[in-house]
Amino acid sequence: MWFSVHTVCLRRQILRKRGFVGTFLKCNGHRDANVSPFSVSAGRYEQTCRALVYRNHGDPSRVVQLEDVPLPPTGAKDVLVKLLAAPINPSDINMIQGTYAILPNLPAVGGNEGVAQVVEVGSQVKSLRKGDWVIPRDAGLGTWRTEAVLAEDDVISLPKDIPLLAAATLGVNPCTAFRMLSDFKDLKSGDSVIQNAANSGVGQAVIQIAAARGINTINVIRGRSDFAQLCKRLKAAGATHVIKEETLRQPEMKDLFKTCPKPKLALNGVGGKCATELLRHLQVGGSMVTYGGMSKQPVTVPVSALIFKDLEIRGFWVTQWKRDHAHDGRAFIAMMDELCSLIRQGKLTAPACTEVPLEEYQRALDAAMQPFTxxxxxxxx
Incomplete structure (x- = not known):
């Protein structure tokens, strides 16, 4: 099998400091009290890389700077990698703002996801070879940079026969979508799922993975000037229905459910009133899983939903799932195998992406923080 990590222990080394991996995080969400490696004199290192660094929490457009940072030597169990592409996710923004559940030592390199190519391997590295593509195993590696020296166990290999952008965006959103569609309800072909934030990275992955499994998706997005165009794009990806938030409260929902069954599962990335409206359309005994809160409003659950419909309210965080399965990697391996297989078959593609040169990071950060993106x-x- 292509997945060379089969032979590698999946145990994270989250607390280990390695060179300029200054963003390793503690599982309890508190900052490591050790001195950041950024404070080490650059005179010890012969090479440098370009990296997006933040030394304080705050507005990303103000606190993130492109800097030259030193690269440590490649140790016996390390790999030197060249980063190829790294997305900007909402969690990256929240981490820089200081509002995320886990925060790095400062100063830190931004970015938790991306794909890199191995350019040098340490003498004791067994699972990786020069030229391999790798992605981070866990959050906190700091992917917004040109090169990095990383521990072998901190990355996992990917096949190089999948598109670059699909590889760069594989580790967070598709994994989140995959797990939510797999772990909370026994969904079969013909069943239905309802979700808000359907145009998000997670939402687009949910649409495609569900379609590959024959599962109907009812996809809720906010009203906007380009609604018709976005609706067409989501349906081309496999969406069964695409509706505006206000439609959730209107009589035409009854007509919609004449063409597909009421959903067993609701996926909530917004919170607030939109989440409450999702609940109203679930089957008796259904589940709502919250993975995000873009509205920054709490989830309100009607008492009737709990008593008369016996609904289950759950939460999901893919970072915690990865950590919970670090010692036994079979579920992780199976997930990655299936996701890469879907990519090869053309059934799972990267979300709509805008490629931005690293030097134009300010433009990318500003765009990532705009509403209706x-x-x-x-x-x-």
Whole structure:
């Protein structure tokens, strides 16, 4: 099998400091009290890389700077990698703002996702070879940079026969979508799922993975001037229905459910009133899984939904799932195998992306923070 990590222990080394991996995080969400490696004198290192660094939490457009940072020597169990592409995700923005559940030592390199190519391997590295593509195993590696020296166990290999942007955006959103469609309800072909934030990276992955499994998706997006165009694009990706948020409260929902069954599962990335409206359309015994809160409003659950419909309210965070399965990697391996197979078959593609050179990071950060964005900003190294 292509997945060379089969032979590697999946245990994270989250607390280990390695060169300029200054963003390793503690599982409990508190900052490591050790001195950041950025404070080490650059005179010890012969090479440098370009990296997007932030030294304080705040507005990303103000606190993130493009800097030269030193690269440590490649150790016996390390690999030197060249970053190829790295997206800007909402969690990256929240981490820089200081509002995310886990925060790095400062100063830190931004970015939790991306794809890199191995250019040098340490003498004791067994699972990777020069030329391999790799992605981070966990959050916190700091992917917004041109090169990095990383521990072998901190990355996993990917096949190089999948598109670059698909590889760069594989580790977070598709994994989130895959797990939510797999772990909360026994969904079969012909069943239905309803979701808000359907045009997000997670939402687009949900549409495609569900379509590959024969599952109907009811996709909710906010009203906007380009609604018709966005609706057409989501349906081309496999969406069964695409509706505006206000439609959730209108009588035509009854007509919609004449063409597909009421959903067993609701996926909530927004919160607030939109989440409450999703609940109203679930089957008895259905589940709503919250993975995001873009509205920054709490989820309100009607008492009737709990008593008379016996609905289940759950949460999901893919970072925690990866950590919970670090010691036994079979579920992780199976997920990656299936996702890459879908990519090869053309059934799973990268979300709509805007490629931005690393030097133009300010433009990418500004665009990533705009409302109604339908394109993921990807930094190209």
């Amino acid at each position: 339908s394109s993921k900003q990807v930094l190209m190294m």
